[in-house]
């Protein structure tokens with residue numbers, strides 16, 4: 332309970348009513364306490380009593396619901412995944428298949444080069460190699476990733492001999508993609524410069540504290556002191572070596588802190604894990620990079636031309652029309668992660684953002700998530716104008732469910748989802764223009780559950796593609812995952828393959 336508040340005792344009848352009003356979405360004990368002006372501790376205790384009696388249940392993220400709302404599938408207004416699958420197969424004439432093989436970034440964590448900057452949101456190098464092979468991408472071909480992230484597609488495309496083009500907004504990810512595709516970087520020069528940096532950091536000045544309010548809470552004092560000295564000693568300028576050292580520094584921030592990403596940024600329950608010093612971590616990160624660069628040299632004659640990584644908005648692609656042979660990407664998911672929030676340490680420490688206003692500006696450019704400034708969703712409040720015929724019904728349901736629950740974080744969730752699909756439609760249209768006739772666009776994307784409503788993001792993206800003039804080559808389910816809102820609900824991640832027809836319609 333918050334000290335100093337004036338909460339009254341909990342009226343259990345009112346509590347039950349308040350919980351009932353939140354329906355299948357549920358509420359946290361804090362939200363309920365605030366609605367009832369009751370003590371958080373008492374509300375929590377009442378909920379736990381009811382849980383033992385089987386009257387309520389706990390969902391993910393601390394949400395509680397009445398047991399009666401526990402089974403989404405029993406609700407009359409809930410449209411389940413299987414219904415959309417059938418509709419998709421019927422309306423779009425494509426049967427949903429299965430993709431075999433690793434798809435998530437986790438399998439990259441020990442793979443040379445990819446391991447330089449672990450990106451939870453990335454996909455697997457093995458998956459990209461398969462997609463490049465299927466599309467015969469090699470010397471003389473061009474490969475595009477409009478949401479390049481940490482550059483998984485670009486690294487593999489260049490290794491296969493192709494010309495790799497990447498577009499990405501988040502600057503730490505742009506840095507990772509640039510450094511990881513610079514295969515010709517001299518490992519000896521990198522080691523020497525890292526040693527000089529470490530030496531200079533020992534007795535040198537400290538960099539100013541980054542602007543983040545919680546910096547002193549995020550790091551133990553000794554780790555913070557070392558990081559500030561290391562930061563001040565990093566070489567400046569945009570040379571290959573200085574950018575590689577900045578990446579190595581960014582890579583050690585979270586492991587040196589009291590935070591973790593799993594996948595969202597949060598405080599660890601216990602203190603900093605193994606207690607290694609930031610300097611040791613930095614030296615180790617550079618040694619890994621240098622070793623991988625040496626090993627890469629054996630395949631130098633196969634490398635494609637220098638990769639191009641542009642810090643830009645995927646909704647405004649400036650790639651020459653008809654110049655791309657294959658595009659491979661994984662866009663943000665519907666109401667997925669807030670990338671800016673999750674990478675705020677890298678942004679602040681590497682001076683890629685200098686204030687909270689900078690973070691907000693960056694967030695409004697990223698494909699919509701639920702931390703988007705309100706002004707960015709206003710134009711999407713109307714559900715009837717959504718870009719796919721399935722959407723008005725889905726968006727209306729999100730709006731109704733949110734309206735029933737006065738405590739929901741935002742009342743414009745339907746507009747966020749609407750904007751997400753509008754954004755993705757623009758990107759699909761841009762990629763269609765960039766592809767040569769017959770060129771493929773392969774997307775790894777997930778479905779979502781939000782505000783008690785199922786959103787088949789993968790199928791809707793395939794449909795948006797078809798509406799723009801792509802052929803749907805296939806939709807294959809690659810893995811299942813748990814919903815953050817309701818742990819018992821199974822979501823999926825799919826590979827959506829589209830093709831620009833050999834002689835097709837022009838992009839809308």
Ligand SMILES: C[S@@+](CC[C@H](N)C(=O)[O-])C[C@H]1O[C@@H](n2cnc3c(N)ncnc32)[C@H](O)[C@@H]1O
Nearest residue numbers: 453454478480481483499500501644645697698
């Ligand atoms: C799922 S991640 C891609 C990960 C990548 N496949 C990899 O392996 O590292 C999606 C990326 O889209 C980026 N993004 C979001 N909105 C964007 C926009 N409007 N333009 C360009 N990139 C954007 C995010 O910053 C994030 O890095």
